Amino acid sequence: MALASPHFLVSPVFTAHPTQLNRPESTQELLNELPKVHSGELPAGEFARQLWSKAGRRESKPTVLDEANLIKSSLDNALVSMRKAHKEVRLSLIEDDRPQIDKALINVGNWIGGDRDGNPNITPAVLNEIVQSLSKSAFEAYAEKLGSQKDRKPGSLPNLMVRAGHAEPLNSLRDKLQATKDYLINGQASDLRYASPGEFKNHVTELSQLDLSALPSEQRTQLGNKLEQLKLSVDAMGFHGASTDIRQNSEMNQKTVGALLDSTGQTHGSYLRMSEEQRVDVLTKVLNDEPGYQMVTEASSSDATIQKEIDFLSCYKEIQDKFGHKALQNIITANTETLSDMLEVCVMLKYAGLAQDDTLQMKVVPLIETVPDLKNANGLVRALLDTPWYADRLKSGDGVQQVMLGYSDSMRSNGITSAAWEVYKNTSSLQNIAEERGIKMYAFHGRGGTEARGAGQTYQDEIQYLDGASLETGFRQTEQGEEVAHKFGNRMLSNHNLSNMLSATLQQSSTGKDKLIEKYADTMEALSTAADNHYCTLYDEPKLADFLKTTTPLEYVGLSNAGSRPSSRKAGLEGKEYLAKLRAIPYTAAWYQSGSLAPAYFGLGTALRSYLDTATDVTGDTPSKRATQLQNMYKEWPFFKNLVDRSDNALQKADMTTAEHYANILPGNDKVIFNMLKDEYNNTREMIQLIKGVKTNPESTTVMPQRQLAHGVQAALLKAKLQQPGIEVSDELMALSMQAVGNALGRFG
Incomplete structure (x- = not known):
């Protein structure tokens, strides 16, 4: 597979699933101080006593915002490691005289604030606050890279721009970026700000096209590389830092869509009592705007739980409009069993204004997580891709269908052998179904942190046995609880693990289709x-x-x-x-x-x-x-x-x-x-x-x-x-x- 494949992406996805019993602050202190212990600067016995004095369970359950704050340092480490990995790939390709990459190979995802399956503590306000916090990480990274007008460090981007005679164009970019941050983070309106991450990336491209002849050849190359690296960072982080996945279970989605459609009289107040065939028929007519089945424009419910779901739909649109569509890129449906489970999400996106102009602004992702559902996965995905309304919008976008395959619930109810085999063979067969329809498949592996839930000791362990053909579009995987700290808790761990994830995926993807299956x-x-x-x-x-x-x-x-x-x-x-x-x-x-x-x-x-x-x-x-x-x-x-x-x-x-x-x-x-x-x-x-x-x-x-x-x-x-x-x-x-x-x-x- 060519490195420059337009679809390739690897992505660790941080979740707040409660698999970390140690107090997080103790774990973080351990990770921070390990280099000192290793060097002998801090005696191991003394440090162990310090840690033990802080042991014990958390005094109270963390809030969702607590979880976001606790994971922020690991997330920031991953973002730094992502930029480092992109730099190393670029330099390696230059050294080998190979074509350069023009898009990010890595992004970082997270579920904190977006995983609402069974978590009543997440509200639209909480989601907004977490997205805003993640956005700060992106702007902090850009500020570090762009420096200040007074930055004269030899070889830095601002130093090279000044030497090239282009201090003012760089100052203009800094000013617009600061105005954008003030708007997104502090709510300060400004006509100077960027309207989108794409506009910011274009501005960086303009800088790279300026006349750099005032610089010696070596410095021209150095500056060009730094600007190209900045463009990759913008592609990966935009104004959102790490993308937030939305996850809700199919039962709640069904109730929400039932409330939306019943309020129009199109279902005669009985959507939840319809058969699967009747639901698919109604949902298809609503999506196609058939006479008598137009989408409701405003809705409300006397049921507080349903009203919260309706409020979330408006929230998704507001977040995308502010931070870019990559801020909320995926909407995942837990317990996906039927075609209507997927079409209901499409109807919700249409209500939210995120299914306009023949495109879908969020990816509709089925989470198939039990063995019976995995056995039915081929038929489900085939039916979804054969739905004209959906297929047209998927192809008008990037043409990639993401499917999340769950290792945990399949194992819990049917055992490790059956769970592993059903996930593996479906990863392969779903790839074939997509290819037959001119679609690319992107497998999202919902692993946990134990052997029983699909985990290996390293990313190499978890990737090297996969069907190489299923990795053509890359590799995406959940990281839960203590796994986040273990893999991304300090810069050294983060650099190693993200590099291992990328290299293992590229290596295994080159093996092609599994011929032994x-x-x-x-x-x-x-x-x-x-x-x-x-x-x-x-x-x-x-x-x-x-x-x-x-x-x-x-x-x-x-x-x-x-x-x-x-x-x-x-x-x-x-x-x-x-x-x-x-x-x-x-x-x-x-x-x-x-x-x-x-x-x-x-x-x-x-x-x-x-x-x-x-x-x-x-x-x-x-x-x-x-x-x-x-x-x-x-x-x-x-x-x-x-x-x-x-x-x-x-x-x-x-x-x-x-x-x-x-x-x-x-x-x-x-x-x-x-x-x-x-x-x-x-x-x-x-x-x-x-x-x-x-x-x-x-x-x-x-x-x-x-x-x-x-x-x-x-x-x-x-x-x-x-x-x-x-x-x-x-x-x-x-x-x-x-x-x-x-x-x-x-x-x-």
């Missing part, structure tokens, strides 16, 4: 089905919900004050309904905290063994031949290797002695669930050893004493809560134990 598809289908079936014996076990509530710190995750949103989508549920509405983060965290790490491997071992055992001598497909095939799959196919290695990493961290300690908390010593876990742990370990050709002793993995102590305290607290009525279990102490376990594992949820 067809060779091994039948085998993976068999493994996926068997793993799914066995995982569901655990997930559907009637005792599971009570087991997790009783023998793990699941109920304390929501009390840890780790994030602003609730840990469950709906309160007051029990049993299977409780699990269905429980978010994937606390579900996964419960298993990791209690030692078994079950979601990271449960079902895989049984599936592998079943595949061997169902071989028949009649066909000549013996267990021995199948074992050889699995070993070859591991050696040849990056996807299968990644799946096996992720599960193996989790097995190395799991400790079934500890897990049994937790299971023993259960009244009556009922070990139904634990026995299922232990059997699958042993089964998976044996099968992975067979595939990898490595023999290890299950007892050889030692758990560090600090982790054992944390587990012991945690289990004792849970037992006291259950068996000693009247004893108050300290949320603070429980939070400390969860921090210690999470830090020892290197992951929380």
Whole structure:
């Protein structure tokens, strides 16, 4: 793939998902002081004591604005690293005498302020304030690059412009940029300001076209490079800094559109009672402005929740008009299941004035996140791209359809094997569907921070197994909780990780279409089905919900004050309904905290063994031949290797002695669930050893004493809560134990 591809973009997307139990200020201090500890300037023991004195859970749940402030330093690091990466790419291309890039290869995204799925604490005012804060980061970056009139530092952009005899053109640009900042940040109206980021970029282009003959050749080149680099920064940051994604669930979108359409009388007050076919018919007529189905221009609702959604639609338009359309570039629908889920978003954008002049001002992004929905993804996306109204507007824009694929909820309800396979094969098949229609597909990977939720140790791990063809348009991925600090918490980490993300994507995209997916598809289908079936014996076990509530710190995750949103989508549920509405983060965290790490491997071992055992001598497909095939799959196919290695990493961290300690908390010593876990742990370990050709002793993995102590305290607290009525279990102490376990594992949820 050419570097200058007009569609290529890599983007880490920061979320506020609550997977960071440590106090963020402690984590940030650790990251800031690590260089001093490494150099010996700050004794490690003294620093550890300082950090411990500040340990504990947050005193209260953070607000959305708190989350935005806490993440700002990491976001600023990412923006600096983005500019550094662009500079290095440009210099490398110059050195190799290759064509230059003329658009940004990287941008930074975020969900804070925009992720409203289950978070009632986000309001239009909060979203506005966060976008404004992100905008400040862009203007601060430009101010640093442009310097001041008094800046005489040799080799700086202002110094070179003065030497070239063009101080006044640069001053003019500075003045317009300052007027723009005063308007956007401080509300000061000015005719001098730029009307759009594009106008600012054009002004930078004008500077690069000035006569620079007064400068020596080397300085002309230096100044030209700096101006081109500034243009790439404007392309990536505009006036918004980092783009904010909007996410809401399909159920709320459905209610909002129902209120909009019912108010016109077009649906006879019954949109929510319509069938899927009837909804698609009405939505299509509204989008096409058919007689009797014109879009309502103003709406209101007596339902405060619906009115808030309507107010958000106006807010989106206002933000785009002020900060540029990249400020709010994507509108993501969680739990996308049907075509109407997508067309409803189109109707909302039309109401907001963001679907005019045959274009869509925001990308309509389905989030397909459960295994049943992933199985239906091809039909859903095909139907969307075959809708003339939508297809025409997509093609009149950049012709790129973004699809978000969720690793977490698919894993939670169907297990890691089925989830991984459905995401992988759909990434490939959706690419084919788009290409058949002259559209490019952009895959957005909704990963979490644990092995169970798709995470690797590095970006290289997470990217190198993907279908190279799916990376032609680049790579986009969520970064959650502690992952943001781990990857972008200081400048050194940020530079390394963003460079790794870009280089790994470019390298893997050059491999082209995965040619082994067809060779091994039948085998993976068999493994996926068997793993799914066995995982569901655990997930559907009637005792599971009570087991997790009783023998793990699941109920304390929501009390840890780790994030602003609730840990469950709906309160007051029990049993299977409780699990269905429980978010994937606390579900996964419960298993990791209690030692078994079950979601990271449960079902895989049984599936592998079943595949061997169902071989028949009649066909000549013996267990021995199948074992050889699995070993070859591991050696040849990056996807299968990644799946096996992720599960193996989790097995190395799991400790079934500890897990049994937790299971023993259960009244009556009922070990139904634990026995299922232990059997699958042993089964998976044996099968992975067979595939990898490595023999290890299950007892050889030692758990560090600090982790054992944390587990012991945690289990004792849970037992006291259950068996000693009247004893108050300290949320603070429980939070400390969860921090210690999470830090020892290197992951929380």
